[in-house]
Amino acid sequence: MASPLISYSEAAEQVHLFILALAEESATPAHSASSEIVPLTAAAGRVLAAPIRADRDQPPFPRSTRDGFACRAAEANSHQLLFRAGQVRAGETASGSLGTGEVWEIMTGAPVPDGADAVFMVEHVDKNPGGDKNSDAGQNHDFVRLAATRTIQPGENIVPRAAEARTGDLLIPPGTRLGAAQIALAAQCGYHELTVAPQPRVAILSTGDELVPVESVPGPSQIRNSNTPMLAALVAAAGGIPVVLPAVPDQEDALDAALFHALDADLLLVSGGISAGRFDLVEDALTRMGARFFFGGVAIQPGKPVAFGQLPRLGQTPLPFFALPGNPISGAVTFHLFAAPLLAALGDDTALQPRFALAHLAGNWNGKPGLTRFLPAHCDFDPAPEVRLIPWQGSGDLAAFARSNCLLVIPAEAQELPEGSPIQILLT
Amino acid sequence: MASPLISYSEAAEQVHLFILALAEESATPAHSASSEIVPLTAAAGRVLAAPIRADRDQPPFPRSTRDGFACRAAEANSHQLLFRAGQVRAGETASGSLGTGEVWEIMTGAPVPDGADAVFMVEHVDKNPGGDKNSDAGQNHDFVRLAATRTIQPGENIVPRAAEARTGDLLIPPGTRLGAAQIALAAQCGYHELTVAPQPRVAILSTGDELVPVESVPGPSQIRNSNTPMLAALVAAAGGIPVVLPAVPDQEDALDAALFHALDADLLLVSGGISAGRFDLVEDALTRMGARFFFGGVAIQPGKPVAFGQLPRLGQTPLPFFALPGNPISGAVTFHLFAAPLLAALGDDTALQPRFALAHLAGNWNGKPGLTRFLPAHCDFDPAPEVRLIPWQGSGDLAAFARSNCLLVIPAEAQELPEGSPIQILLT
Numbered sequence: 009m010a011s012p013l014i015s016y017s018e019a020a021e022q023v024h025l026f027i028l029a030l031a032e033e034s035a036t037p038a039h040s041a042s043s044e045i046v047p048l049t050a051a052a053g054r055v056l057a058a059p060i061r062a063d064r065d066q067p068p069f070p071r072s073t074r075d076g077f078a079c080r081a082a083e084a085n086s087h088q089l090l091f092r093a094g095q096v097r098a099g100e101t102a103s104g105s106l107g108t109g110e111v112w113e114i115m116t117g118a119p120v121p122d123g124a125d126a127v128f129m130v131e132h133v134d135k136n137p138g139g140d141k142n143s144d145a146g147q148n149h150d151f152v153r154l155a156a157t158r159t160i161q162p163g164e165n166i167v168p169r170a171a172e173a174r175t176g177d178l179l180i181p182p183g184t185r186l187g188a189a190q191i192a193l194a195a196q197c198g199y200h201e202l203t204v205a206p207q208p209r210v211a212i213l214s215t216g217d218e219l220v221p222v223e224s225v226p227g228p229s230q231i232r233n234s235n236t237p238m239l240a241a242l243v244a245a246a247g248g249i250p251v252v253l254p255a256v257p258d259q260e261d262a263l264d265a266a267l268f269h270a271l272d273a274d275l276l277l278v279s280g281g282i283s284a285g286r287f288d289l290v291e292d293a294l295t296r297m298g299a300r301f302f303f304g305g306v307a308i309q310p311g312k313p314v315a316f317g318q319l320p321r322l323g324q325t326p327l328p329f330f331a332l333p334g335n336p337i338s339g340a341v342t343f344h345l346f347a348a349p350l351l352a353a354l355g356d357d358t359a360l361q362p363r364f365a366l367a368h369l370a371g372n373w374n375g376k377p378g379l380t381r382f383l384p385a386h387c388d389f390d391p392a393p394e395v396r397l398i399p400w401q402g403s404g405d406l407a408a409f410a411r412s413n414c415l416l417v418i419p420a421e422a423q424e425l426p427e428g429s430p431i432q433i434l435l436t
Numbered sequence: 437m438a439s440p441l442i443s444y445s446e447a448a449e450q451v452h453l454f455i456l457a458l459a460e461e462s463a464t465p466a467h468s469a470s471s472e473i474v475p476l477t478a479a480a481g482r483v484l485a486a487p488i489r490a491d492r493d494q495p496p497f498p499r500s501t502r503d504g505f506a507c508r509a510a511e512a513n514s515h516q517l518l519f520r521a522g523q524v525r526a527g528e529t530a531s532g533s534l535g536t537g538e539v540w541e542i543m544t545g546a547p548v549p550d551g552a553d554a555v556f557m558v559e560h561v562d563k564n565p566g567g568d569k570n571s572d573a574g575q576n577h578d579f580v581r582l583a584a585t586r587t588i589q590p591g592e593n594i595v596p597r598a599a600e601a602r603t604g605d606l607l608i609p610p611g612t613r614l615g616a617a618q619i620a621l622a623a624q625c626g627y628h629e630l631t632v633a634p635q636p637r638v639a640i641l642s643t644g645d646e647l648v649p650v651e652s653v654p655g656p657s658q659i660r661n662s663n664t665p666m667l668a669a670l671v672a673a674a675g676g677i678p679v680v681l682p683a684v685p686d687q688e689d690a691l692d693a694a695l696f697h698a699l700d701a702d703l704l705l706v707s708g709g710i711s712a713g714r715f716d717l718v719e720d721a722l723t724r725m726g727a728r729f730f731f732g733g734v735a736i737q738p739g740k741p742v743a744f745g746q747l748p749r750l751g752q753t754p755l756p757f758f759a760l761p762g763n764p765i766s767g768a769v770t771f772h773l774f775a776a777p778l779l780a781a782l783g784d785d786t787a788l789q790p791r792f793a794l795a796h797l798a799g800n801w802n803g804k805p806g807l808t809r810f811l812p813a814h815c816d817f818d819p820a821p822e823v824r825l826i827p828w829q830g831s832g833d834l835a836a837f838a839r840s841n842c843l844l845v846i847p848a849e850a851q852e853l854p855e856g857s858p859i860q861i862l863l864t
Binding site for chain 2: 048067068075180189216225239363404405
């Protein structure tokens, strides 16, 4: 491909600009008409399409965060004996309010009675309030007092009503990917089903004369098509629906026909056929379909010959595509860096970023500057993250890739990385 | 609960010891008899139960990693004109071997012809090999030569046969969680279906008088049960099958009956009812069932009153359980720290660790030492990880938790953390 190489950050910016344009488009009413309703229990991993709002104040009452005694802090701090006037458990409402010189025994999660301004913990009760050596713990008595070594502030161990949210507050905006925390919050607000965005349909097209299906016995110069199942797994993990097309040989007619069949997808991933070779026909085929290319090569290793563009479609928005390198590690790396965020955005989650974190480098690295590298590595995450490069034979080495659990990021300008230094990893 | 607090690392070690015992047990033949066979396309996220081996050498032939010219490096480095004797594409076998003074045009992924010891890239061909100013690029000529500015090493751009794997090599051991890389490697080796471990069945039992179902309108002192759907989502994300039991009130009989129903699960998660209060009946109910407790409180925030143990079962191995705190953030934190690794191990993946990574701290923190803290935080992962605490009203504040995407780890001894310092986060 004749396209000049651009830097990793320039390429990421191109994808980001495309996502920003999608975000504007997804705000239109026509767009939101396509949403789906799913049970709360099936919503994990989906993207919210309608806001979650508080159906009442949260907490709905001043909530005790401890087991202990609802009190007036000033009285408790005087360490006087306080009369145990009542009891309120989670799920109950106090049958009265707190009088002078009183406490109410209270459980975690229960509503604090009117008149109380703090809760002292049961562990902080004076164990021997009457001075009687034979008495048991204070909670068996009619009177309790705060232990002499303790004081309590007004408000302590109480979450005021509506401190977390007020009725009607927007708690989860549309476009949020739903995880366990969001599902719990939706449940708290009474949503037993959720309106979610449709999952993008992602056409996967592997190309190459050398490919045979997984079920086949390859000839001496053939290999099984491993990219299609790999990309299908990546698409599904990123929240898309893989639409697997049969692999096509390096023939113009076959490529043209396959691309035509992909036109009703939301995103197209073509694998292979986009290097510098004479039989890398994918760019030509995309060009024949009228493709607009945003980039056609990125200064990264692996994954340099990755292309991003869109194909015109009659009466529809253009189809975005990535032409991914045919070497499997190159394909996976470019998927994570570029395709995954765009895929998420096509499903209305415009906030997904490649997840870069830091870990301590085990061993060291030195090499030539010029390319941003994303190399197969293994991170020991516990008790502190330590990452080590996995020896590999290059971007076709699936055996090495399968031993990795992240990618180690080497900046374009780096010539050596010292042992122990905090270094970026790309979480996969 | 009267149990003494143990440190986070002591608690993690208890779980780890239990997992080591499980790992021994899972090596028995009786255990592996329960495995399942699934199509390769449905294997993502499952745990491999039978080894993946190379069905032939990888690569099966010396593989060119570039589009270019297979050559003898010594001849290429002399910068003589070399005769283009043939061509080999991916999927083809060279029709002959390389003679003296010859090159073969070769494509990425194609087998290197006998006699060649290197491949020089098409981009490194002398563009004007005849010295003719009007000629086009070298690849249209019968002769090519390596550009004068380039040299090539023997072996360059060739992966030797079997460099990645030899026939019969163990490529993926049983117990490996299958992701896209492992699926690609299995495909390469001809596995269109895979033998996987059964997913552990995880009983989820929320307790508390205050709980009403998600579909209900809670009374003034009631709340909807958000822990059950949250834990179900966490269990599913960790590879388990959630077995949701109806929530039970704080009544002995109801608890006993519910625990009895949970006995045929592989793991039990009880939520709520295990703090210091008089109506926290879960510990007593577990004790009535003959529970052995490994720990009953950990010096962490949130999540301190978490218990880990096992229940005896007639004719079966004991049922491991976690009694998780009822506050939802406490429940989620303790799930990630303790329950997720054990759940994975029950599904034969004994390598899962809590994923701690590093990020730069935005803002600063100061507080009392003594507890290892796991606080809701938001990490901006791109272009470099930067994490910020989310203001919260304590471990019941689901609205805050739903704005988080990780947990910030504050070591037990820390009293302040300065802005910008690399700090551990727990990836969720």
